[in-house]
Amino acid sequence: MTNSSTARIYGGEFAPHNRNNPRTIIAGWVNPGSRVLEVGPGNGVIGAHLRSARQCHVVGVEFVPEAAAVAASSFDAMIVGSIEDPAILQRAAASAPYDAIIFADVLEHLVDPWQVLRQMRPLLAGNGHVLLSAPNIAHWSARFNLLFGRFDYTDGYLMDRTHLRWFTWRSARAMATTCGYTVSDAATVFKPRFARFWRTFNGFQIVLRLTPVNTAASSSGQP
Numbered sequence: 001m002t003n004s005s006t007a008r009i010y011g012g013e014f015a016p017h018n019r020n021n022p023r024t025i026i027a028g029w030v031n032p033g034s035r036v037l038e039v040g041p042g043n044g045v046i047g048a049h050l051r052s053a054r055q056c057h058v059v060g061v062e063f064v065p066e067a068a069a070v071a072a073s074s075f076d077a078m079i080v081g082s083i084e085d086p087a088i089l090q091r092a093a094a095s096a097p098y099d100a101i102i103f104a105d106v107l108e109h110l111v112d113p114w115q116v117l118r119q120m121r122p123l124l125a126g127n128g129h130v131l132l133s134a135p136n137i138a139h140w141s142a143r144f145n146l147l148f149g150r151f152d153y154t155d156g157y158l159m160d161r162t163h164l165r166w167f168t169w170r171s172a173r174a175m176a177t178t179c180g181y182t183v184s185d186a187a188t189v190f191k192p193r194f195a196r197f198w199r200t201f202n203g204f205q206i207v208l209r210l211t212p213v214n215t216a217a218s219s220s221g222q223p
Contacts, residue, residue: 008155008162009067010105011043016053022133023049025187025207026104029131030054034099037061037092037123039083039116040106044071051075059095061088083116097125103132105205108163117179121212130181130210136203137166139191143201158204169199172206181210 018024023046030036032054038047041060044067050056051074060075062068063082072078077095081088101120107113120130135158142158145151153161167175176183190196191204 009043009064009070010040010156011045011067011071014045014049016049020189020193022104022189022205022207025189026102026131026133027054029129029185029209030056030100030102032056035059035095035097035125036100036102037095037098038075038102038104040103040109041071041075042067044074046102046104047071048074059092059098061092084111089119093123096123097128098123099125099128101128101130103130105133105135107132108134108160108165108167111164113165114175114179117175117181117210121180124212128212129184130212131208132210133189133205133207134167134172135160135163136168136200136206138168138200139204140201141191167206169203169206172208176208176210181212183208184211185209 014023015021027046027049030050034056036050036056036058039061041047041062047058047060051058058075059077060071061079061083065080068078068080079088079091110116153159173183187207188199188203189205190202195202
């Protein structure tokens with residue numbers, strides 16, 4: 001995980017009518033009045049929207065103390081720490097069950113996102129979902145740079161230097177299956193926006209709604 005003393009506060013504005021934005025897509029999948037756990041909310045724009053516009057009860061788990069301080073007033077409860085810390089997971093579990101658990105551009109920052117997704121399943125209500133977004137490393141811009149032998153890190157976006165994991169459409173869906181979920185809905189954030197076709201190539205972000213299955217997850221497919 002990123003050192004909290006040097007980490008950025010992720011976030012931005014919430015645009016409720018922008019359908020080419022992962023935050024908007026994810027928020028649209030949350031029913032009014034839901035109990036929500038948002039992992040890695042950054043400055044808290046999704047949780048704030050869900051709480052004010054959809055009357056949801058929202059609990060946040062934020063690794064960066066500075067970000068948690070910014071977002072705390074917009075949440076019903078804020079837990080500071082890593083969801084990969086058993087003590088933090090236990091504190092989040094104390095407010096379960098949740099109708100929705102959100103990972104908006106967060107899983108790629110975790111050491112073991114497979115294990116985290118498995119640990120979320122018991123925290124979901126009977127009709128609950130995990131809602132996630134992740135950058136698509138197979139986006140044309142990354143492919144183009146690789147043609148010239150470049151894999152340069154940046155501050156934010158697709159090549160964020162704090163990413164520990166990388167996903168394509170195929171590997172993101174495989175992770176869901178491996179961890180005991182089915183993909184019940186999927187959406188794509190395109191870049192450039194006008195190129196709204198060929199999601200494996202022009203898709204900049206992968207957005208998935210996951211439904212847990214009844215059978216125990218297999219351990220196959222995890223690195």
